[in-house]
Amino acid sequence: SVPANAVVPVKGEVQVAIESKGQCWLQVFDGQKKLYEGTLGKGQKTSFISKTNLTIVYGNIKDVTITVNGQEEAPLNTNQVVTRTYGEVH
Secondary structure: OOOOOOOOOOOOOEEEEEEEOOOEEEEEEEOOEEEEEEEEOOOOEEEEEEOOEEEEEEOOHHHEEEEEOOEEOOOOOOOOOEEEEEEOOO
């Protein structure tokens, strides 16, 4: 069963939810369009939806929990800047 507060993505959309456990600088792009640039503080949450794909640059990926279309990603313990793309890449 799906929890009542779960977001069920529409087919063809990608949703990425990010929750910060520390400080994480982010850049978020929907295709070529920048949606967000800034730093999430401890306990902050944000989410983004795209009809095509989202590219997210994480400055401190080890301090965030990433959920893609309702599925939590495995944590990545690195100090490197990490760029990830979610959704369909045409």
